[in-house]
Amino acid sequence: MDPHLLRTFTAVARLGSFSAAAQELGYTQSAVSQQVAALEADLGVALLGRRPVAPTEAGARLMEHAGLLLTRLAAARADVLRVARTPVVRLVVGTSGCAFGPRAGRALARLRGAMPRAEVAVRGLERAAAVPAVVAGEVDAALVDGAVAPTDPLRLPQAEGLTVAGAGEEPLAVLLPPRHPLAGRDGLRLADLTDALWLDAPGAAVPLADLRAALPGAYPVGVPYTGGDARVLHELVRAGHGLAVLPRSAAGPAAVPLAAPHLVHRVELVHGAVAGAAVTLLAGAFADAP
Numbered sequence: 001m002d003p004h005l006l007r008t009f010t011a012v013a014r015l016g017s018f019s020a021a022a023q024e025l026g027y028t029q030s031a032v033s034q035q036v037a038a039l040e041a042d043l044g045v046a047l048l049g050r051r052p053v054a055p056t057e058a059g060a061r062l063m064e065h066a067g068l069l070l071t072r073l074a075a076a077r078a079d080v081l082r083v084a085r086t087p088v089v090r091l092v093v094g095t096s097g098c099a100f101g102p103r104a105g106r107a108l109a110r111l112r113g114a115m116p117r118a119e120v121a122v123r124g125l126e127r128a129a130a131v132p133a134v135v136a137g138e139v140d141a142a143l144v145d146g147a148v149a150p151t152d153p154l155r156l157p158q159a160e161g162l163t164v165a166g167a168g169e170e171p172l173a174v175l176l177p178p179r180h181p182l183a184g185r186d187g188l189r190l191a192d193l194t195d196a197l198w199l200d201a202p203g204a205a206v207p208l209a210d211l212r213a214a215l216p217g218a219y220p221v222g223v224p225y226t227g228g229d230a231r232v233l234h235e236l237v238r239a240g241h242g243l244a245v246l247p248r249s250a251a252g253p254a255a256v257p258l259a260a261p262h263l264v265h266r267v268e269l270v271h272g273a274v275a276g277a278a279v280t281l282l283a284g285a286f287a288d289a290p
Contacts, residue, residue: 017053093108097203127203167267190260191217200225
């Protein structure tokens, strides 16, 4: 059925007059009569009685469907026009180390909900390369992380001239191998672990440089690991190749909370001084995310 003919038919049936429908629709009365006749010819049934002008039984049944059909057509038209007028937004977010945690996942979900046409990509980066990637325009924004005192910002000398905003903090925990003498405690002091064997895994755990800055010590390295796969890190610890400090959400239930010094895993969002709509929404999503 032609929606134009259906719309004309419903106007006549609702108003009970061909002339009133013509005035409402901006047609001549003869054009309205021709459109109703064309719809009747298409369906092969009489839809309107002429004297008085009123729906036939078939016309009344069509009226039951007409409102929904016309509403759906109007909605489809509006949706198509909205999509055509809304440009596709592309956003590339770089992430280093353990920076991409549950909070980041929720923030991206909020962004995609607010901008359904956004094409979002997440790119893994080495921690030292994250801020330069923003400067070079390789990513639109980057998540960087580290271990600092609560509320303290990360030390990011390369971020001068960029916008840096907090994107979350959470407690730290020490990942120990099974049956380690210190496993199962309520908390551990870093001072008791500085001479233990450690993994040097800045892409998958808190860098040893952050631990040494918080509490100087030897931190002897058992195995260096340059990747960012959390499973590899966990297996190395499980096999006794060294300890690692991770954010609590990534450490797992068997890890022991780091009690002293009082450090947190802090994540910051770094982007250009002039942010596009997608980056602005992403920063707002981090601010609102639990």
